Amino acid sequence: MMTCAEATNRFWEYLDESLAGPHREVLEAHLGLCRQCCGELELARVLRGHLASQPIGESLPEDVRGRIDLFLQELSHE
Amino acid sequence: MKSEVDFADLVRPSLPRLYGMARRLVGDEAEDMVQETLISAYRCVGQLQDLQAIQSWLTAILVNLCRDRWRAAKRQVEEVSIDDADDFSLYRHLVQEDPFPYSDSLHLDFMGLFGRDDVHAVLVAMPEIYRGPLVLHYIEGFATKEIARLLSVPLGTVLARLHRGRKLFERGLWDYAEREGLLTTEAAP
Numbered sequence: 688m689m690t691c692a693e694a695t696n697r698f699w700e701y702l703d704e705s706l707a708g709p710h711r712e713v714l715e716a717h718l719g720l721c722r723q724c725c726g727e728l729e730l731a732r733v734l735r736g737h738l739a740s741q742p743i744g745e746s747l748p749e750d751v752r753g754r755i756d757l758f759l760q761e762l763s764h765e
Numbered sequence: 766m767k768s769e770v771d772f773a774d775l776v777r778p779s780l781p782r783l784y785g786m787a788r789r790l791v792g793d794e795a796e797d798m799v800q801e802t803l804i805s806a807y808r809c810v811g812q813l814q815d816l817q818a819i820q821s822w823l824t825a826i827l828v829n830l831c832r833d834r835w836r837a838a839k840r841q842v843e844e845v846s847i848d849d850a851d852d853f854s855l856y857r858h859l860v861q862e863d864p865f866p867y868s869d870s871l872h873l874d875f876m877g878l879f880g881r882d883d884v885h886a887v888l889v890a891m892p893e894i895y896r897g898p899l900v901l902h903y904i905e906g907f908a909t910k911e912i913a914r915l916l917s918v919p920l921g922t923v924l925a926r927l928h929r930g931r932k933l934f935e936r937g938l939w940d941y942a943e944r945e946g947l948l949t950t951e952a953a954p
């Protein structure tokens with residue numbers, strides 16, 4: 688039987704779908720019996736989703752855009 | 766095709782993404798890093814076969830430059846004490862401290878306290894060698910094998926740093942929420 692600590696250490700890999708078959712089966716068996724680990728897994732899922740949503744709608748601040756445009760002009764006149 | 770005007774036009778659409786990524790990887794030095802990336806790219810843009818691949822090409826150059834920077838700073842980073850990070854559980858803290866007693870979606874409520882700038886602040890406060898793989902994998906979407914190749918480290922090293930990076934991120938979120946008073950202001954019924 689897997690311990691909660693062992694299970695918790697594998698959650699992110701589980702969510703990445705990079706956990707090998709036998710490990711995944713043992714983990715899922717543990718999740719079926721352990722409410723605390725289900726909560727931990729849910730938190731990992733939320734954190735992971737929050738990280739993945741970081742780059743959406745990225746923009747370049749106007750001052751930075753201006754300096755980089757100038758830099759690109761200088762680069763081409765080297 | 767190495768007309769200078771073309772080069773600027775070619776890279777311009779990629780700049781917001783590149784700058785955002787640089788901010789997450791190196792914080793305040795993002796603009797310098799983007800400029801260094803553009804210098805390297807300009808020098809060898811003639812070798813680029815597929816212009817559609819410009820974004821991933823620029824990204825790879827940026828990561829390479831970051832890797833060199835992190836190598837130079839490695840000694841300093843290793844002195845940071847993170848011994849207790851492995852034992853930290855954000856979930857346990859949330860359950861024990863119960864900042865949202867009326868909530869049935871504790872995790873979503875907790876993360877709802879964090880805007881993009883807050884998550885950014887937590888990330889940039891992390892040591893670079895742990896932040897790098899975390900940002901590259903979970904935010905920028907690189908596979909772990911690809912990160913190992915880009916950073917020239919074994920896959921096992923990337924996985925170990927990701928593990929510790931996740932723990933440091935969890936701990937960083939909790940510490941930030943306490944320090945910035947996010948819990949006390951939002952948790953009132």
Ligand SMILES: [Zn+2]
Pocket residue numbers: 690691692694717721722723724
């Ligand atoms: Zn458990």
